[in-house]
Amino acid sequence: MKANQFLIPDEGNIVIEDSGMGEMAGKGDGIKGLKIPEELPIIPIREAALYPKMILPLMVSQEPLIKLIDAALLANKMTGVVAIKNKEVEQVKPEDLFETGCAAYILKMIKMPDNSLRLLIQGTTRIRLAEFTQREPFLRAKVVPLQDQVGEHEDTQALMVGVKGIFQKVVEMAPNLPAELAIMAMNLDEPGALADLVASTLNVPLADKQAILETLNVKDRLEKANLLLSKELSVLELSSKIQSQVREGIDKSQREYFLREQLKAIQKELGERDERGVEIEELRKRLVQAMLPPEAMKEGERELDRLAKMPPSAAEYTVSRTYLDWLIELPWAVSTTDNLEIIQAQKVLDEDHYDLEKLKRRILEYLSVRKLKADMKGPILCFVGPPGTGKTSVGKSIAKALGRKFIRMSLGGVRDEAEIRGHRRTYVGALPGRIIQGIRKAGSNNPVFMLDEIDKLGMDFRGDPSAALLEVLDPEQNYAFSDHYLDVPFDLSKVMFITTANILDPIPPALRDRMEVLDLPGYTEEEKLKIARDYLLPKQIEAHGLSERNIRFEDGALGRIALEYTREAGVRNLEREIANVCRGVARRVAEGQETLTVIDAEGLSSYLGPVKFFSEVAERTSEPGVATGLAWTPTGGDILFIEATRMKGRKEFSLTGQLGDVMKESAQAALSYVRTRAKAWKIPENFFDSSDIHIHVPSGAIPKDGPSAGVTMLTALTSLLTGRPVRSDVAMTGEITLRGLVLPVGGIKEKVLAARRAGITTVILPKKNEKDLDEVSEQVKKDLKFHFVKRMDEVIELALKEKAKK
Numbered sequence: 135m136k137a138n139q140f141l142i143p144d145e146g147n148i149v150i151e152d153s154g155m156g157e158m159a160g161k162g163d164g165i166k167g168l169k170i171p172e173e174l175p176i177i178p179i180r181e182a183a184l185y186p187k188m189i190l191p192l193m194v195s196q197e198p199l200i201k202l203i204d205a206a207l208l209a210n211k212m213t214g215v216v217a218i219k220n221k222e223v224e225q226v227k228p229e230d231l232f233e234t235g236c237a238a239y240i241l242k243m244i245k246m247p248d249n250s251l252r253l254l255i256q257g258t259t260r261i262r263l264a265e266f267t268q269r270e271p272f273l274r275a276k277v278v279p280l281q282d283q284v285g286e287h288e289d290t291q292a293l294m295v296g297v298k299g300i301f302q303k304v305v306e307m308a309p310n311l312p313a314e315l316a317i318m319a320m321n322l323d324e325p326g327a328l329a330d331l332v333a334s335t336l337n338v339p340l341a342d343k344q345a346i347l348e349t350l351n352v353k354d355r356l357e358k359a360n361l362l363l364s365k366e367l368s369v370l371e372l373s374s375k376i377q378s379q380v381r382e383g384i385d386k387s388q389r390e391y392f393l394r395e396q397l398k399a400i401q402k403e404l405g406e407r408d409e410r411g412v413e414i415e416e417l418r419k420r421l422v423q424a425m426l427p428p429e430a431m432k433e434g435e436r437e438l439d440r441l442a443k444m445p446p447s448a449a450e451y452t453v454s455r456t457y458l459d460w461l462i463e464l465p466w467a468v469s470t471t472d473n474l475e476i477i478q479a480q481k482v483l484d485e486d487h488y489d490l491e492k493l494k495r496r497i498l499e500y501l502s503v504r505k506l507k508a509d510m511k512g513p514i515l516c517f518v519g520p521p522g523t524g525k526t527s528v529g530k531s532i533a534k535a536l537g538r539k540f541i542r543m544s545l546g547g548v549r550d551e552a553e554i555r556g557h558r559r560t561y562v563g564a565l566p567g568r569i570i571q572g573i574r575k576a577g578s579n580n581p582v583f584m585l586d587e588i589d590k591l592g593m594d595f596r597g598d599p600s601a602a603l604l605e606v607l608d609p610e611q612n613y614a615f616s617d618h619y620l621d622v623p624f625d626l627s628k629v630m631f632i633t634t635a636n637i638l639d640p641i642p643p644a645l646r647d648r649m650e651v652l653d654l655p656g657y658t659e660e661e662k663l664k665i666a667r668d669y670l671l672p673k674q675i676e677a678h679g680l681s682e683r684n685i686r687f688e689d690g691a692l693g694r695i696a697l698e699y700t701r702e703a704g705v706r707n708l709e710r711e712i713a714n715v716c717r718g719v720a721r722r723v724a725e726g727q728e729t730l731t732v733i734d735a736e737g738l739s740s741y742l743g744p745v746k747f748f749s750e751v752a753e754r755t756s757e758p759g760v761a762t763g764l765a766w767t768p769t770g771g772d773i774l775f776i777e778a779t780r781m782k783g784r785k786e787f788s789l790t791g792q793l794g795d796v797m798k799e800s801a802q803a804a805l806s807y808v809r810t811r812a813k814a815w816k817i818p819e820n821f822f823d824s825s826d827i828h829i830h831v832p833s834g835a836i837p838k839d840g841p842s843a844g845v846t847m848l849t850a851l852t853s854l855l856t857g858r859p860v861r862s863d864v865a866m867t868g869e870i871t872l873r874g875l876v877l878p879v880g881g882i883k884e885k886v887l888a889a890r891r892a893g894i895t896t897v898i899l900p901k902k903n904e905k906d907l908d909e910v911s912e913q914v915k916k917d918l919k920f921h922f923v924k925r926m927d928e929v930i931e932l933a934l935k936e937k938a939k940k
Contacts, residue, residue, distance in 0.1 A: 170237050170259055174214040175202045176266075176273040177238075178226045183343040184215040184236040185330035188257040195250040202272040203243065203251055211240040214261055214277055217344055228266045228273065234348045237261045237277065260347065282326045283351045293356050294325050300363040301332055307370040311335065326352040329359035336366050391445055414442045417458055425467035430622040434461050453559060460566060461620065463574055469628065470578045473537035474505040486531040487524055488665045493517065493652050497532055500630075511609045512580070512630040516588070516646075518638055519654030520770040520884075522704020525634040526586055528654075532632065533582035541572040541583045546590035551597025554606065556619035566619040569606055573624070580628035588645075589635035600642050607631055607648045655883045656703025656770040658914055659891065662696045663689065670709045678716040683730060685719045687712075690735040698745040699738070701891065703770020703884065715741045756862065759854030761933065763846030764867040764889055764897070765838070766881030771888030773865060775832055776843065778850040783826025791831030794839025800870065801829050804848035807874055807926065808855065815930065817855045827851070842879035844870035845898070848926055849933050858934040865889045866898035866929060874926040882906035890914055896921065898929055 177192075177199065184190055194200055206213045216235030223230045242254040260280040268274035298319050305316040315335060322328045333346035342362055349355040421434050441454045473479060479501055483494045496515070504510050517525040526542070533540035548554075556567035565571070572583060591600050605611045606626065614623035633649060635641060657665065671687055692712075700707040718741045719731045733741070763774040787805060789798050805827065812819045829847060831838055845868035853860050867885055869877040878900045886907070889897050901922040907915060921932050 168212075168239060168258055170261065170277065170279045171210060171212055173267060173274060173276050174212055174237060174261070175206055176214045176216055176231070176235070176263070176275050177202065178216060178218050178231055178273070180218050180221045181340050183217050183333070183340065183347050184238060184255075184257045185334050185347060186236060186257045186259055187327060188236075188330065188334055189241070190215075190238075190255050190257070192253045192255060193250060194253065195248075198271045200249070200251060203240070203253065205272075206240060207243065212258075213238050213240065213255070214263070214275065215255070215257070216263065217340060221340075226273075228263075228269070228275070231263065231273075232344055232348075233263050234280070234344070235261055235263065236347065237279070260350070280350055284326075285351070285353065290325050290353050290356065293353070293360065294328060297328060297332065297356060297360050297363060300360070300367055301335075304336075304363060304367055304370060307367070307374060325356045329355040332359040332363055336362055338362055338366070390447060394445070414438065417441075417462070420462045421458075424462045424464070426461070427466065427623075427625075430461065430466065430620075430624075433622050434458065437461075453564075457559060457619075460570075460574070461622075464570070464620075464624065465573065465577055465579045466624075468578050469580045470538050472501070472504060472580075473535065474501055476501055476505075479535040482535040483531055486534070486669075487528055488669060489657070489661055490524065490528060490654065493528060493654065496650075496652060497535065501536070511613075511627045514607045514609065514631045514633075514649045516633045516635060516638075516649035516651045517654055518635050518651055520656055520703035520767075521636060522702055522706030522708075523654045523656065524704070525654055526584065529582060529584040529632045529634075532630075536582065536630070538630070539576040539578050539581040541576050541581050542586055543568050543572055543584065544586045545599070546587040547592060548599050549592040549594045549596060551599050551602045552618070554599050554602035556617045558618045559621075564619055566617050567602075569615070569626070570617045570620065570624065573626075573629070579625065580630070582630045582632060585631065585633040587635065588633040589637055589640045591640075600645050603645055604648065607633070607645065655909065656887050657705060658887060658911055659693065659696055660913055661911075662705055662708060663692055665705050666692045666696070666708055666712065670705065670712055674709065674712050674716045678713070678720045680716060680720060680723065684723050685716065685731050685733065687715075687733045688735070691733045691738055694735045694738055695742070697891070698747055699742055701747045701772075703887070711742055756859060758857050758859050759850055761846045761850040761853060761860045762862075762865040762892075762894070763843050764865050764885035765840075765842070766884050771881065771884030771886070773888055773892045773894070774838075774843065774846070776846045776850045777830045777832065778847075778854040779828050779830075780821075780854055781826050781828070782824060784824075785822055786826040788826065788828040789830075790828070791833070792837045793831060794837065796841050797831075797839050797843055800841050800844035801847050803870055803872055804844060804851055806872055807848060807870065808851050810872075811874070811927075812855075814927075815852060815856055817852075821855055827854075840879075841869040841877075842867045842881075844868065845876060845926070845929055849929060852930055853934055856934065858936065860933050861896070861935055863893075863895040864898065864933050865892070865894040865896075866933065868898070868900040868903075868923075868929075870926060876900045876923050876925060876929065878902035883909045886910050886914060886918065890918060895919060896932075898923060898932055900924075 194203060202213070214235050215238045216231045218226060218230055219232060220230065236257040237259045238255040238257050240253060240255050244252040246252060260282075261277040262280055264276040264278050266273060266275045301319050302316045305311045305313060315331075319328060319331055322331065329346060329349075329352070333343050342358075346355055346358055346362075349358060417438055421431070421438060426434060437454055437458055441451070441458065444451050444454065476498055480494065480498055483490075483497065487494075496513075500510075500513055517528065519525055529542065530540050552567065554567045554569060556570065557564035566574075569583075573579065573581070576583075585603075588603075591603075593599065605615060609627060612626035612629075615626045616623050638646060638651065667687075667689070671692075675681065675685060695711050696708055699711050702708070715733055715738070719733075722731065739745075759778040759780075761776050763776055765772050765774040787802070789801050793801075805822075808815075808817070809819075809822060811817075812821065829850070831843075845866050848870055849860060849866065852858075867879055867882075869879055871877065882899065882903050883906065886897060887910075895917075896919045898921045901924045904920075904922045907920065921928075923929050923932070
């Protein structure tokens with residue numbers, strides 16, 4: 135066994151130089167007539183225990199312990215050896231030592247040229263540390279000798295015989311134990327000494343060794359030694375069994391190798407070809423046909439040569455063969471021919487999706503440039519919009535219009551970087567990342583590759599997938615994309631990457647900067663009606679096995695579904711409700727009804743139940759203190775009611791409704807501005823001195839934040855304090871300042887569409903947001919009246935009704 139080194143900083147180095155725990159003195163070799171002094175210098179040792187009659191060589195190298203040895207030699211050559219409880223302790227203190235140790239006699243000491251000492255010590259008697267009398271420069275303690283408790287036990291001799299038998303087996307099976315140990319054990323007739331020999335020999339934890347040392351009852355000590363021996367024998371037998379199985383496997387492999395070599399020789403004599411040779415040649419032929427770039431070809435040939443020299447039974451054979459299959463089957467030089475007919479591509483896009491003019495224009499511009507410049511790199515587009523606006527499905531249409539293969543990869547919940555870059559081949563079951571897997575599945579090196587839900591990427595201890603995507607989505611880098619599994623560059627510059635997201639905020643700035651963002655805002659009611667009639671309805675009728683002879687929707691029914699049964703920016707729920715109606719009609723047809731079912735607005739409730747959404751603007755804003763705001767959400771725009779109330783109190787200002795910090799600060803700014811304008815708006819200037827004001831934003835379970843509700847909060851407060859109700863047909867948005875300015879906000883198109891859906895007719899917007907109405911359709915602008923304001927005084931004049939006369 136290796137020598138164990140126990141480092142004790144500031145107290146010296148002790149090296150136990152023998153195997154395990156040294157050796158036992160032979161029968162009669164003990165030190166007779168040796169009296170244990172009342173006080174001994176203490177040598178602390180790590181991960182070891184010294185037993186009586188045990189001889190242990192040590193090496194001491196540092197000054198404190200050299201002084202300890204010198205003091206012992208000048209006195210009576212006696213010292214105490216005690217184990218340290220925790221081997222991690224560096225500065226050993228009395229409380230770090232076990233209470234039980236062993237007195238030792240220094241048999242021999244040799245001083246080395248480097249002033250270190252080599253010692254040979256022998257354990258004499260178990261001792262208990264009673265009291266420490268010295269701490270510096272070394273430990274010294276009063277000790278109490280401990281005597282073995284022999285007692286009258288008839289079965290002790292039988293137990294000794296059993297321990298000797300098991301110990302002999304352990305010595306025979308353990309390669310590191312000399313055979314002399316078994317002879318020594320057979321000659322021992324003291325049960326306590328036999329237990330000590332077993333504990334000192336076995337490679338067991340210090341806790342077990344110390345337990346043997348602390349056990350004074352000889353029978354109990356022997357039983358503990360017997361238990362340790364039994365565990366050790368079980369481990370050795372299992373290890374022997376495993377070794378035997380491994381040896382059999384090696385012998386089998388050698389035999390198979392020899393037989394294969396003989397088979398090769400026979401086949402050569404008969405003029406037959408070796409199957410494995412045929413396989414290697416086939417792989418080499420496929421490697422050439424794959425038209426790999428030089429670097430990949432070099433790696434492929436190197437791996438193929440390695441495979442040819444490897445026996446099929448080798449563990450690495452399957453790994454190498456799988457790698458070659460991936461390398462060969464990738465479309466290094468296979469591309470689909472783009473459809474560069476602009477009119478035809480536009481026709482395909484218009485057939486599949488209504489509106490989305492901005493997105494379609496961008497695709498047609500790409501095709502136009504591609505027609506003029508064949509080696510143009512693929513664009514990196516990011517479609518951002520609420521759910522149900524057609525982001526994913528439009529990717530399929532783009533692939534169809536271009537005549538390319540389409541691959542979709544969902545990034546929602548992906549947290550492992552290896553999902554993008556793959557695992558290195560050193561891992562069991564390693565595979566390329568999903569980018570390379572998608573390229574192989576497409577069978578071409580220029581597919582339309584959609585990375586869906588890029589804003590839902592996560593990260594954990596396995597890495598950050600968004601960082602791996604930086605190379606994938608950068609046209610200046612992805613021409614040499616390196617997958618960890620392939621370990622050779624693959625050109626992704628011809629791939630047209632399209633990503634989708636509901637919101638941009640969660641996407642890291644570096645990744646967002648690499649993409650061209652195209653917004654897909656929500657649809658108007660007219661657009662939804664058009665989409666439902668021309669796209670969703672025919673699709674659902676066919677999906678439910680119906681035909682125009684079985685069902686017909688009136689426009690009024692479709693419009694009512696869009697207004698009263700759904701409230702969304704997209705059309706996903708609209709399609710779901712149409713499907714519900716189709717299922718109801720399909721059941722009637724299946725039951726034998728053959729007449730045409732006409733779905734009108736009045737009959738919808740029999741299929742869809744009661745109305746789910748209705749306008750509550752008029753009811754909510756009929757009293758002073760309630761104003762209607764406009765909010766942007768990840769699912770599109772929505773209206774937001776802000777309620778204010780006043781009661782007697784002590785100038786407390788409460789805000790509820792799960793409001794974020796920014797929204798709370800807007801409310802504080804609104805209150806401050808109202809107090810400064812109290813006189814101008816005919817509000818008592820001391821209104822807040824004996825009052826509490828409470829602002830609440832309903833839908834309290836939904837978190838809300840942002841500065842755009844500032845205008846609405848100020849309007850609600852002013853309405854409350856002046857007693858003038860807010861007009862029920864007015865909604866507003868904008869950020870405010872303490873000077874009463876109205877600042878611009880985002881999401882104008884979504885907010886305007888939400889106002890129209892809710893039945894609002896007048897919208898108040900910041901003056902600087904007037905340009906954002908260019909994105910709103912003419913029909914919406916025709917249905918709504920817009921007021922663009924710079925100051926809050928203008929908002930108050932527009933939004934509040936005159937105070938009712940008593």
